[in-house]
Amino acid sequence: GICIGVFAVIMIVAIGFSVFVGYPIMVGAKKYFIEAAEAVNEEVEAKFNLLGHGFKGPHYLDIIKTMFVKDLYIFLWSLLLIIPGIVKGYAYAMVPYILADNPNIGVKRAIDVSNQMTDGEKMDMFILDLSFIGWFILAAIPCGLGYYFLNPYYFSTHAELYRVLREKALNDNICSFEELGFASPTEGTDDVSGDADDEETTITIENEDK
Numbered sequence: 001g002i003c004i005g006v007f008a009v010i011m012i013v014a015i016g017f018s019v020f021v022g023y024p025i026m027v028g029a030k031k032y033f034i035e036a037a038e039a040v041n042e043e044v045e046a047k048f049n050l051l052g053h054g055f056k057g058p059h060y061l062d063i064i065k066t067m068f069v070k071d072l073y074i075f076l077w078s079l080l081l082i083i084p085g086i087v088k089g090y091a092y093a094m095v096p097y098i099l100a101d102n103p104n105i106g107v108k109r110a111i112d113v114s115n116q117m118t119d120g121e122k123m124d125m126f127i128l129d130l131s132f133i134g135w136f137i138l139a140a141i142p143c144g145l146g147y148y149f150l151n152p153y154y155f156s157t158h159a160e161l162y163r164v165l166r167e168k169a170l171n172d173n174i175c176s177f178e179e180l181g182f183a184s185p186t187e188g189t190d191d192v193s194g195d196a197d198d199e200e201t202t203i204t205i206e207n208e209d210k
Contacts, residue, residue, distance in 0.1 A: 023067040024054025031100035033159035059103030066107045070095045073111070090122040091115050097162040102181035109179070116174045117165045128161065 032050040054063050070092045078085025094114035098105060105113070118125065132154055139146025169175050177184045 019064060019068060023064050024060060025051065027054040027063050027067070027096050027099045027103070028052055029155065030096045030159065030162075033155045034097065034100055034162065037156060037159045037163055053100065054103070057103075062103050062106075063099050066095065066099055066105075066110050069107050070111060086126075087122060090125050091118050093125065094118060094162055094165060097159070097166075098180065101166075102179060105179055113169065113175045113179070117169045121165065125161070128157070 028051040031053040032048065035047075035050055054060065074085055074088050074092060077088040092111055092114050094117050095110050098110045098113055132150075135150055135154075136147075139150040166180065170177065170180075
């Protein structure tokens with residue numbers, strides 16, 4: 001009886017840590033690797049303090065809620081059969097990345113966008129993960145020390161995958177720039193056109209005066 005009680009307490013503490021600490025750290029890590037991937041192209045340096053991104057501001061609870069619902073859905077699908085659980089795992093795989101871009105997007109919308117992003121891409125994502133199996137086996141041989149070198153490469157690869165799927169989703173109007181926390185590329189266009197028209201009008205008036 002005591003052993004069962006101790007085991008139950010340990011499980012509750014582990015689940016609580018995973019939910020209230022693990023989820024925000026995971027989203028913060030996704031944020032870091034997304035920024036790191038973009039930093040390579042922009043020749044700037046990603047900041048390690050992005051790892052704490054999930055703990056900042058009022059979106060802390062939004063991240064926990066969305067990630068918990070995502071994992072709950074995957075668990076429920078896994079109760080049916082293993083295969084549906086795996087499929088849904090890939091379908092919802094982009095949720096933490098979406099939260100890294102916009103933690104306030106909402107539970108339903110984050111899951112829906114991830115589902116549409118990965119539509120038709122799940123097999124390629126599965127094959128991508130299979131390509132890492134050999135590396136993970138080799139990394140485990142020297143007492144697991146190889147994971148310190150392999151994990152950054154693995155996470156960076158998936159961050160690049162998200163960037164590709166994100167761009168495709170934006171081009172296909174699956175989601176908007178604003179939903180992912182970006183300013184719309186059309187913002188400011190009207191102002192520029194307006195300024196150009198004003199300048200053209202001024203020049204015309206000056207020419208008529210002459």
